[in-house]
Amino acid sequence: MTLLVLASAQDVTASRFAEFAAGSGVRTVVASGFEQVGLTVTVTRDRLHQSKVTVGGADVCGVLNRGQGSWGEERSVEQTFMASESYAIFWSTLALWPGPVVNRPSAQGFFPRLDPLELAGHDGIAPPPAVILNGAEALSGRVSRISDWTVLDPDAPRDPFDVVQITRIDPARTRHILVAGAEAFDLNAADGRLRADLAGRVAPVLTWLHAQGTDFAEFTVQMEPEATRLLDASCWPGHHQFTRLEEPVYSALLKRLAS
Numbered sequence: 001m002t003l004l005v006l007a008s009a010q011d012v013t014a015s016r017f018a019e020f021a022a023g024s025g026v027r028t029v030v031a032s033g034f035e036q037v038g039l040t041v042t043v044t045r046d047r048l049h050q051s052k053v054t055v056g057g058a059d060v061c062g063v064l065n066r067g068q069g070s071w072g073e074e075r076s077v078e079q080t081f082m083a084s085e086s087y088a089i090f091w092s093t094l095a096l097w098p099g100p101v102v103n104r105p106s107a108q109g110f111f112p113r114l115d116p117l118e119l120a121g122h123d124g125i126a127p128p129p130a131v132i133l134n135g136a137e138a139l140s141g142r143v144s145r146i147s148d149w150t151v152l153d154p155d156a157p158r159d160p161f162d163v164v165q166i167t168r169i170d171p172a173r174t175r176h177i178l179v180a181g182a183e184a185f186d187l188n189a190a191d192g193r194l195r196a197d198l199a200g201r202v203a204p205v206l207t208w209l210h211a212q213g214t215d216f217a218e219f220t221v222q223m224e225p226e227a228t229r230l231l232d233a234s235c236w237p238g239h240h241q242f243t244r245l246e247e248p249v250y251s252a253l254l255k256r257l258a259s
Contacts, residue, residue, distance in 0.1 A: 002058045003028040003257055004037065006090065007066035013239040014066045020250040026258070029055045033086070039093040051097045062257030063094060064216070065103040067111075100257050102181070103235050104213040112212040114219075114233035123204035126227035130167040134160065142167040144232060151232070167231050170222060174231065177202055178242055179209055179217045180249045181256030185242065187218070192245040201228045209233070215256055 003021055007014035009032050021028040031037050038054040053060040087110055095105045103111060120127035132146065143152040146163045158164075175198060176187040184199070184206055185192040194202075202221055205228075209217055218241060219233035242249050 001026055001061050001258075002055055003062050003064065004053060004055045004060045005030040005064045005066060006032070006037075006094075007064075008032050011066050013237070014064070016239050016246065017064065017250050017253060020246070021254055024254060026254065027058075031055060039089055041093050041096060049096050051093050053093060053097055053099070060099065062100045063097070063102070064253065064257060065094060065101060065105070065111075100259050101213070102215040102253060102256060103217075106213060108212075111235050112214050114209075114212075114214070114217070114235060116230040116233060119204060119208055119230055124201070124227055125204050126224070126229045128165075128167045128222075128229055128231045130165050132163060132165050134163065142169055142232065151234075169220075169231060173223050174220055175202075175223060176218065176220050176241070177205075178237055178245075178249065179206065179215065179219075180252040181215055183248075183252040185245055185249065187242060187245070190244075192242070192248065198223075205230055205233070216253060 003018075003026055005014045005018050005028060007030055009030075011030075014030055018028040018030045029036060036056050038052070038057075040052040041049060042051070043049045053063065091105045091110050094101050095107075106112065116128055119125040144150065144165045144167070145152055146165055152158065152164065174188075177194070178185045178187055178192075184194045184202070186194045186198060189195070201223065202219075205219060205221070209219075214235055216237060217233060217235045218237040220231040222229040222231055239246060
């Protein structure tokens with residue numbers, strides 16, 4: 001039994017999960033390229049397909065998708081082309097591979113585009129109290145770049161061509177939820193337990209995430225009497241967000257990958 005964690009070498013969350021899995025007796029390899037990973041996709045004229053994933057010559061039983069290679073590096077034209085081709089290969093293989101994949105790629109992207117507005121008006125979920133502005137304008141609040149939903153530092157220099165969403169947040173009414181495999185954790189609770197009343201209010205968000213194949217994510221909701229506002233959602237949770245809950249979170253991911 002071998003798990004593959006597809007991640008940058010600088011991804012501390014990925015390496016910490018791999019250490020936990022290995023400590024639980026599951027061979028786990030973190031890889032950012034093709035040095036150890038073998039990918040094969042065979043498609044017939046009848047549109048039937050088979051795919052295979054190996055690492056170090058061993059068949060892989062599950063994949064945690066945290067990205068591939070290094071992000072944000074300056075690249076030459078040749079390096080950019082090679083990186084794009086690598087993503088295409090990983091993308092198609094993980095999308096078609098029948099084994100369990102946490103954050104499986106889809107036709108919409110290598111990672112899902114988690115736009116809170118997709119749920120606006122459904123099952124008591126309201127849109128965030130936000131405005132959309134050019135990145136050069138004065139900002140306050142939680143700032144997310146529209147193109148990739150990256151959260152930005154509102155005080156840092158900004159690209160004037162960026163389009164950003166500024167979300168007004170009331171910290172006293174917000175709850176931060178982490179999704180790991182089939183389980184969800186309330187990061188505001190000391191024990192991480194998602195209690196029944198909150199679980200009922202965020203159930204549409206959980207259904208939405210799982211429908212997109214998103215098994216490792218975090219989102220923020222603002223609780224209001226008439227609705228639950230989905231402020232943001234991200235498939236890039238970091239270990240610093242759930243330090244006291246690492247064991248149950250990694251256990252839930254391991255359970256999902258071993259299913």
